[in-house]
Amino acid sequence: MSGLPRGQSPTPLRRFGLPRFAGVRPEVPARPVLSVSGVVRRPIQIDLAELLALPGRREQVGDLHCVTTWSATGLRWGGVPFRAVHEALAARVRPHPRCGWVTFTGLDGYRSCLALADALAEDVLLADTLDGVPLTGDQGAPARLVAPAHYGYKSVRHVCAVEYRLNYDPGSAGPLGHRRGRVKREERSVLLPGWIWRRVWRGLLPRVRRRYDGNVSDRGSAGV
Numbered sequence: 001m002s003g004l005p006r007g008q009s010p011t012p013l014r015r016f017g018l019p020r021f022a023g024v025r026p027e028v029p030a031r032p033v034l035s036v037s038g039v040v041r042r043p044i045q046i047d048l049a050e051l052l053a054l055p056g057r058r059e060q061v062g063d064l065h066c067v068t069t070w071s072a073t074g075l076r077w078g079g080v081p082f083r084a085v086h087e088a089l090a091a092r093v094r095p096h097p098r099c100g101w102v103t104f105t106g107l108d109g110y111r112s113c114l115a116l117a118d119a120l121a122e123d124v125l126l127a128d129t130l131d132g133v134p135l136t137g138d139q140g141a142p143a144r145l146v147a148p149a150h151y152g153y154k155s156v157r158h159v160c161a162v163e164y165r166l167n168y169d170p171g172s173a174g175p176l177g178h179r180r181g182r183v184k185r186e187e188r189s190v191l192l193p194g195w196i197w198r199r200v201w202r203g204l205l206p207r208v209r210r211r212y213d214g215n216v217s218d219r220g221s222a223g224v
């Protein structure tokens with residue numbers, strides 16, 4: 001027994017995601033900015049560095065579980081709890097009181113939505129280091145979300161925008177993405193139980209891997 005959640009196998013961390021983003025390797029701006037929009041009184045753009053300097057910075061060790069059945073374990077992420085980031089942002093943008101969802105966008109255009117309550121959980125980080133060193137491009141520089149209780153598709157790399165929402169947004173995963181994506185409940189996807197999806201995704205994993213592994217060189221620019 002590996003001690004991993006049901007259906008998961010251990011693997012080292014390497015760049016992975018939806019097939020259509022495999023070739024999109026965004027350039028990290030010299031001065032990264034976060035756009036904050038949605039159901040807010042006042043949308044803003046704010047230097048990411050300002051948010052990453054907020055009090056509460058910490059390191060935490062955890063696992064990343066992908067729906068396609070691989071898990072990278074013992075990852076030592078460093079960053080600022082998203083809750084602290086949200087508090088700093090909310091004071092300025094003033095989200096609608098019934099805002100219940102938040103969409104994160106990466107520099108590659110990838111989007112994923114979390115219930116605001118899930119994003120504000122104690123263990124959700126806006127992370128900018130792994131094992132004590134700044135994230136590489138492949139790891140999600142300049143900063144990525146880390147939401148350990150949720151499948152990897154909620155942990156958006158290269159975060160450049162936060163959109164506060166009244167409703168769930170299917171994001172890049174589309175209609176098959178699960179709103180909550182909780183690992184404990186095996187919420188891999190919708191319509192069918194997790195144990196069936198486990199088999200479907202496991203079957204697709206080698207093909208997606210090949211798409212990503214064919215794109216390992218750090219070209220440093222978007223598109224292909």
Ligand SMILES: Nc1nc2c(c(=O)[nH]1)N[C@H]1C(S)=C(S)[C@@H](COP(=O)(O)O)O[C@H]1N2
Pocket residue numbers: 013014015016017018021064065066067105106107108109110138139140151152153154155156157158
């Ligand atoms: N910007 C961006 N973030 C993303 C993805 C992506 O394609 N683009 N893929 C997601 C998926 S499906 C997973 S499993 C994790 C994988 O994280 P890794 O690339 O660090 O292994 O990133 C998530 N975050």
Ligand SMILES: [Mo]
Pocket residue numbers: 017065066067068151152153
């Ligand atoms: Mo994933």
